[in-house]
Amino acid sequence: MASSILQQVFGYERFRGPQADIVAHVIAGGDALVLMPTGGGKSLCYQVPAIARQRAGQGITVVVSPLIALMHDQVGALHEAGVEAAFLNSSLTFEEAQAVERRLARGEITLLYAAPERLTTPRFQALLDGLQARGQLALFAIDEAHCVSQWGHDFRPEYRGLSVLHERFPGVPRIALTATADALTRADIVERLQLQQARQFVSSFDRPNIRYRIVEKKEPTQQLLRFLEAEHEGDAGIVYCQSRKRVEETAQLLCERGLDALPYHAGLDAAVRQRSQDRFLRDDGVVMVATIAFGMGIDKPDVRFVAHLDMPKNIEGYYQETGRAGRDGLPSQAWMAYGLQDVVNQRRMIDESPAADEYKQVMRGKLDALLALAEATDCRRVRLLGYFGEPSTPCGNCDNCLAPPQVWDGTDAARKLLSTIYRVQQKSGIGFGAGHLMDILRGKATDKVAQFGHQEVSTFGIGAEFSEAQLRGVLRQLIAVGALAVDAEAYNTLRLTDGSRAVLKGERQVLLRESVSQGGGRTRRAGTRGAAPAAATGLNDAGQVRFAALKAWRAEVAKAHNLPAYVIFHDATLAAIAALAPQSVQDLQGVSGIGARKLEAYGDEVLRVLAAA
Template sequence: MSAQPSETLAATPEQILQDVFGYAQFRGAQRDIVHHVTAGGDALVLMPTGGGKSLCYQIPAIARHRAGRGVTVVVSPLIALMHDQVGALHEAGVDAAFLNSTLDWRETQEIEGRLARADITLLYAAPERVTTPRFLELLDGLAARGQLALFAIDEAHCVSQWGHDFRPEYRQLALLHERYPQVPRIALTATADALTRADIVERLQLQEAGQFVSSFDRPNIRYGIVEKKDATTQLLRFIEREHAGEAGVVYCQSRKRVEEVAQALVEAGIDALPYHAGLDAAVRQRHQDRFLREEAVVMVATIAFGMGIDKPDVRFVAHLDMPKNIEGYYQETGRAGRDGLPAEAWMAYGLQDVVNQRRMIDESPGPEEFKQVMRGKLDALLALAEATDCRRVRLLRYFGEESQPCGNCDNCLMPPAVWDGTDAARKLLSTVYRVQQQSGISFGAGHIMDILRGKATEKVKQFGHERVSTFGLGAEFSEPQLRGVLRQLIAIGAIAVNAEKFNTLQLTDGSRAVLKGEVPVRLRESISAPTPSTRSRRSRGEGKAPAVAAAAAPLDAAGQARFAALKTWRAEVAKANNLPAYVIFHDATLAAIAQRAPASLGDLQGISGIGASKLEKYGAQVLEVCAQNGLNG
């Protein structure tokens, strides 16, 4: 579609950025995206979590509404996200609303009436609602009067079967373009590889859209992966050593595991809460609200939790089970450190994780083409986990971005020793072959490793496997080493796990090349060693200081007192308005206020994050807080 002229706009995007949101300048590709969409262009935006995606459609929505072009409809998949986004817009003085199941009939009628009158700047709704005949009828009326300003499709990866969070209802959104071809659209996601990106373009008919791909790098996040031994104990050690008293998210694969880990953390004195789809909706909402509104809460969850969570001060994201693919891993780890301060992505994984993920793919009802793509994505994640070089380089390369070693991941900080596992791999495969040949049945990994290492267990004796020719030939290999070899063999398809027969090992067509020595198997010596303590590095003056005030200049004693008083005030305001504290002001804004020690409203102008509405609403209160007990100088 042709871009509409922007000369008629009542305010420039830069003015809206400053006056409404309180920011002096755009970041990265934001400016180009905002101007393109404001002028009426379609766009596909890939921007990492915390990169400022929301402003890319909110500012065009405000600009186009002020120019008389009507309402922007934001397609959003989660009720919690809608609530917080609308709350934040209200705080900034923007007329926004949502339509979802939390509203009663009267409230729904009121919002629909305002929508019909184009009396709202932004309206948030789920894809299921947007495509209903009732909602489309409302849009038809707006379109007929030229009062449909923009469609913003958030979390656009949900439209793709190759994406990590596919939602079939997103597929229907193509009708927006078919039905309203003159209305510009912006699709946004934090995570999409080339295959997913192409699928988004096709499914949403964005072939003519401008594509804006920002760097996927999140330099403030440290990536670390350890070999799973006693995952809960390892997690406890990680939190107590690195992140005591800080907010974090722990991801587990099953609901049962979520409950167990949350209970273990609570028993260790950590303020932890469970979250999964099996909990009552009211309980889930209560736990999510506590996580968003309180400090130092650790959420233990399945992947049902997290999309659209804007909490800026999450200091760590931990995985106790391997995700399905790099997109899911990147999306989930990206929920750490949205405020730009140091954060960590920590994962423990082991052989059983690989077995489980492979089994889920093999047993999925999809066609073989789908399974092959999913296996490739899992292999890429496994390669990241087993990598001996910079993890950030590998992670970014997956998304098509070249970079240099970061010096901030576990492999960069403590380069692992590497060993040649080819001989061990051949002996493992030979053992699987000979055992099956002798017994006529298959056995699991533990039994195969016992034979190779020469352990005459009761089971080995029962089946006479001490007479297998490979018995004891791998005595020099440790069990962790052999498990690492098995992970690699499963990942490259050189060995299969039969889930229907108690996870027994079976040879595949890919086994032959490894047995012949044509495929080398190289592994890291160990991935279980801890990385240097973040806190010890900070104590030596390395890295950023952990204090929230690091977002601004360092604060002296008086500044720290002001900062603490401002946080207390903010918590009270947030509670009174039923909003997360960061919706009122981010920590960085409070730190800047504390440093400036304002004595007048004029002193507050120009501080990042204080727009006109917030200055009018909270300026006097902020000055009063700073003035109490002589804190303003």
């Protein structure tokens, strides 16, 4: 049954990876925890069982989803595939919500999407009780399950209330799904959702189509511009920044340089955010400049790059955010600029947090792991996958594999820096920031050095052979490993810690990559504004014409249905049609992404468009 649903409803010939095992397990009534990378097909792991269990007379599936926009698009996609689905959220009027509830009572809905906070309300619980009493509650699917964990990168307290599902409806199977969870987060999900007896399905975290590139900050916005103009002109992408101010400044700069860029952060009016998100999802070539408030549940398949102008908090966040690129499996890039101030800011936020010491210690470890990824001289992908416990071999596609960096021993520089901090604090009785300390070590006679008499410190000038970029790399490492601390109350000054001693004594080696700060690509990409999308690059001239005509038609249909274009057909499906040049509706059968409902709804229209192209 599962294979026929996959083919007839969704238009796919076969399951990918562990999907078939997951689907079979859930259809049979088993609980499951599914870890699968973004773009790996998590939705099918509960949508196919939902259809199968309803056809078997077991009732509806309730899907816990954290975002209204995501619910809207997923329900729209299911309608396009001929599946009865609905959502209950705050975007509905009271009358519209009542109409959904009446359809539920009549058994007319296969999948119902709802936010976690709604599931725990008395009204919704009563609704579920009624379904359960009639034997019409088939499955609970908990999407973005990492939100339940305090160790996850996007903890949401309302997810904690979902433990009620097991307690109140113990006979209803549950499937929890996430793209990102290390071992600690995974264990927390199991405990919080009471999934101790659930079977765990852990897919490979590898996204081989994504090229990882990390550069040291040096005029980061200019580095970003060089990267975009050299390699991603006209592409859809996301640029992440830490602050709202930086988001707005960067979006404005990109617009001034001719890019179609939009700002997105929690400080903007909700209606503005929604319009921006709709434009990003529905239009081609839009660049969203955003804080981490944007992104969860973004299903747009043709995001060609994700750039970070500031370092995230941890590898889970980095992996989740970069995973929004290349969901269609085509070549994409994850680019990040990082610097000393990123490390200082992230470490300070952890130290100033009112959280318990145990939590702070875990967060410091996660930050250290991300910094180790940024400073790595070996394969980025090996490091990234290793964090999630997955062994791998060098990918040959990340920046380190393509151009192995030079390594230098920064132990001597680290000892001299720590000695300088010790002597300056002894002399002045106060702490100083990184820039001033580097000036002393390099022997720069600045006004501030003269003001405090620091040219008399014994370490003045003994590090003249080190560049500022090298010393900043040393400071990043020392802060990351706890051999230096940032005193936020004293204007981000640096102070020694218990961990400084091992470095000062030469018991701890500090190895670093040579400073590399270029931001652009090594070669200019052929595809620029106006070129065909990546999915169509293999088409001949006639195929390109057919593809362009199909895209224009798809845009009209999507606008009429108020849905993103990819919900109607993915680029890959349009490219397959353009290559096939079908002469009849029967010729379209078997094209990946065209199920029975879409064939019936759009087959004749597709042929008309092709005939006119």
